[in-house]
Amino acid sequence: AQSVTQLDSHVSVSEGTPVLLRCNYSSSYSPSLFWYVQHPNKGLQLLLKYTSAATLVKGINGFEAEFKKSETSFHLTKPSAHMSDAAEYFCVVRLGYSSASKIIFGSGTRLSIRP
Amino acid sequence: SAVISQKPSRDICQRGTSLTIQCQVDSQVTMMFWYRQQPGQSLTLIATANQGSEATYESGFVIDKFPISRPNLTFSTLTVSNMSPEDSSIYLCSVDGNRGQGAFAGASDEQFFGPGTRLTVL
Numbered sequence: 001a002q003s004v005t006q007l008d009s010h011v012s013v014s015e016g017t018p019v020l021l022r023c024n025y026s027s028s029y030s031p032s033l034f035w036y037v038q039h040p041n042k043g044l045q046l047l048l049k050y051t052s053a054a055t056l057v058k059g060i061n062g063f064e065a066e067f068k069k070s071e072t073s074f075h076l077t078k079p080s081a082h083m084s085d086a087a088e089y090f091c092v093v094r095l096g097y098s099s100a101s102k103i104i105f106g107s108g109t110r111l112s113i114r115p
Numbered sequence: 116s117a118v119i120s121q122k123p124s125r126d127i128c129q130r131g132t133s134l135t136i137q138c139q140v141d142s143q144v145t146m147m148f149w150y151r152q153q154p155g156q157s158l159t160l161i162a163t164a165n166q167g168s169e170a171t172y173e174s175g176f177v178i179d180k181f182p183i184s185r186p187n188l189t190f191s192t193l194t195v196s197n198m199s200p201e202d203s204s205i206y207l208c209s210v211d212g213n214r215g216q217g218a219f220a221g222a223s224d225e226q227f228f229g230p231g232t233r234l235t236v237l
Contacts, residue, residue, distance in 0.1 A: 034225060044207070044228040090157060103226060105158040
């Protein structure tokens with residue numbers, strides 16, 4: 001079955017320390033993978049995406065993610081957390097290659113930043 | 116990128132009534148998607164709406180409960196019928212970033228999401 005698993009429902013880090021949000025996927029295809037962020041009472045915003053190009057993907061706001069096929073992982077990292085990073089983060093996998101292919105959302109990880 | 120607007124942004128409704136949510140995109144798109152995000156939960160796909168054909172519903176969602184219209188390439192509506200408190204959610208409209216024509220257009224682009232409609236059913 002195709003799926004995406006976010007291993008932590010909640011992550012709390014201190015401001016200025018590294019962030020790691022974990023995501024594992026299961027797909028029969030070579031997947032397209034995305035990270036989205038949802039700030040309170042705001043819409044979803046794309047952070048970054050992997051679509052079979054470079055395995056290390058850089059996104060907005062200093063975030064990056066590395067696609068590791070051997071580990072079926074696409075973890076999101078940031079070297080130094082900022083208070084404005086507090087939000088809900090979703091790992092998303094796209095199944096297939098056409099515009100009709102479905103996307104599946106992970107369960108989400110709530111990131112809290114301690115002053 | 117695609118700019119998506121939704122109306123209403125939020126509503127409080129009584130049990131047993133229906134609400135129609137509108138989604139407008141600033142460009143023509145082949146497919147539009149409707150999602151539900153229940154409180155504290157992730158997004159779940161309700162259905163995919165193609166212009167000129169019946170919407171395709173995901174498991175657990177039926178047309179009688181969530182009728183969808185897609186009259187043209189820039190607009191869609193989702194109706195939540197005979198509402199109950201369990202329908203309290205955020206409903207989001209989404210389009211594919213590729214916006215190519217046909218099912219075999221490339222799919223590497225992101226999905227764009229509307230701001231959502233926050234529905235509370237009393």
